[in-house]
Amino acid sequence: MKILVTVKEVAEVEDEFEISGGDIAEQYLEYDLNEWDDYAVEEAVQISEEHDDVEVVTATIGPERAEETVRMALAKGADRAVRVWDDDVESASYLDVEAKAELLAAVVEEEDPDLVLTGVQASDESNGATGVTLAEKIGFEWAAVVNQLDLDIESGVATVHRELEGGVEELTEVESPAVLTIQSGINEPRYASLRGIRQAQSKPLDLKSLEDVGLDADVLESPLAQTDMYEPESEGDATVWSGDPEEEADQLAEFLRDKGVVEG
């Protein structure tokens, strides 16, 4: 059995930042493994540990810098990795959900996995749509926002909980091959061990161009164009209690007593 996990390197923004040229200036960005993908990797690795002959392959769309993130997924137990990137992808003006799903679909075609796990969303763009778009593209069944997964390898049925709003979960049975988008909290992602980090260095990490996966640059053309990025105007008019911590605490305490929520 083979599980493909999509892994994205996301940009995280520092508290103070500037926008230039339609995006956040590079010096205010830090890169990391997308939080939701961390849970997806863990879920796949746990399945591979519970069953014999399960291979976990990660698929990433990203520049060379992203290899650090991919190595982290390998250190946590994925067996090998595929990274799709070339000059055309690099120069795409807007890599939309459709284009990402198209690239990942090409990897799925090559790898022929039984199960695809993605994060529910990426923390930077928050589209929350790539997994389900991918499923429809490759003709897999799917379930979005999965926070519990029991896979019956024999029958190929995944029994999942989908986390709905308001503390309600939907129980659903999904026939594989399937794409499941994994919600945070489904498991406890492990930290990479030193041994894992060492082993990751020698695990295969293949770079594929569009041509390698049988696509041409047309797939990158998007009907969407990002025309502006700005900081939302602060709607806040909070009264700020200032001073040293004791003075601040004093003002908050006085407020709580005035409100009558705390006695004493």
Added chain:
Amino acid sequence: MTDVLAITEHRRDELRDVSLEMVTAGRDLADQTGGDLHLAVISGDVDDYADQANREGVDVIHTVEYGEEFNHDVYTQAIEQLYAELDPQYLLAPNSVNGLDYAPAVAEGLSLPLVTDVVDLEFEDGLTVTREQYGGKVETTIDVAEDHAAVTIRPAEWAQAEGDGDATIEAFDADIDEGQIQSTVTGYEEVAGGDVDISEADFLISIGRGIDEEANITLIESLVEATDATLSSSRPIVDNGWLPANRQVGQSGKVVTPDVYIAIGISGAVQHVAGMKGADTIVTINTDPNAPIWDLADYGIEDDLFEVVPALIEEFGGEVPDV
């Protein structure tokens, strides 16, 4: 061709609020395109849902009677067929957990550009949408160069439509291929039960990522004890297993409406805000002056929680633990 088709949402015999927000968003967009607003109601007691969704501004409501609860394979087929029949310009779906379970598939099936989690829609020569990125730190505007598009709209961003409507209600006879239904909903489960109901509390002290480590929770517990408050949290604390699910405030947790809500080390992501914006008075303790929580806060302290909280515990005669 200038019409808007919006998909309503229901769950366990209730039309969800977002359906009436879609009426507002959809009417506004249809006014700009110069078209009609169509709603679709799929599965369950469709006539009852159609009645409830029949608010001012809706032109036609299409009902699809098939099954009881949401199933994405049914929704996908029904919407694609309805779209082919009506040929609307824009398709609107809620950016809910279920909306995100079918809208991307429908967009893919119909070859429509898709934009999700949209907070504003403008139509002039074409469609321009506004959405957030980087956890709400920035907003972006996106132009859609094609004449048609699918858009999911963020819940609670538009007001619920009011006023009785006089829409035509039409049954749509969708041809659902059962062979394509490959997922089955077998039931529901309520989580977040247990010993405490944070939605009943008058005074909540809530913690988020800023607490850094599980061990530091004892500090907040001391404050909770000294002030006789109730402890709650944002999602990451529950995801980490540091507090049980019944303490979680937000979209997937509980909606709370206390007199006072103190958010400590909580940035105020939209999913959290959905659960606590109804609090009477919101106080934040946060080192980041740009955190979205400041947009909601009535009072705030821009300082390190590990300095302020011990001082506050002492104010109320509590004992400050070593953390």
